[in-house]
Amino acid sequence: GQQLNQSPQSMFIQEGEDVSMNCTSSSIFNTWLWYKQEPGEGPVLLIALYKAGELTSNGRLTAQFGITRKDSFLNISASIPSDVGIYFCAGQGLSGGSNYKLTFGKGTLLTVNP
């Protein structure tokens, strides 16, 4: 089946620093999604990417859909303490019968020191 490798697994940074995380896939995806999850809550959608090469921003967050369709990255600029949480990437494949199912990365745990 499809697998996603998300890295890094965890990051410890100082407030104000920029953050970069990425996901790579063994197969092609037609949609990439980035979620943030805070303790005890459900994941919240941050950015959705639907087109290869697409670069999308949401405030201090920027994500790109890799041109090969097998990777995506998420950047956070000028981190603040409330950026703390687990960031998940998710991809949706091209197989017609299971188009509605997502494959999730294992998450990047972000800690921001004030």
Next chain:
Amino acid sequence: SQTIHQWPATLVQPVGSPLSLECTVEGTSNPNLYWYRQAAGRGLQLLFYSVGIGQISSEVPQNLSASRPQDRQFILSSKKLLLSDSGFYLCAWSVQPPETQYFGPGTRLLVL
């Protein structure tokens, strides 16, 4: 706008007891619905998905079952809970296209 509700928020149950978790979606029609389990704060495992009333697909063999009695209602059940059923259960919905999934607040289940 669409909203998704899950209840209860937290549940502590003894081993061998039954389970019923409920998920409802508002503000959309004929959504695809999903149940996930998340262990130890990482790794979402898809348990069930449904593309319509009465249509349930199971992703992994397990002690749980799902039902969709109404268009916007999804229920996760068990007849007899196991210790290994403990975890954080998340419901999600999507509409096609583009099938972007939106998650509910989750239910924390502890089986003792």
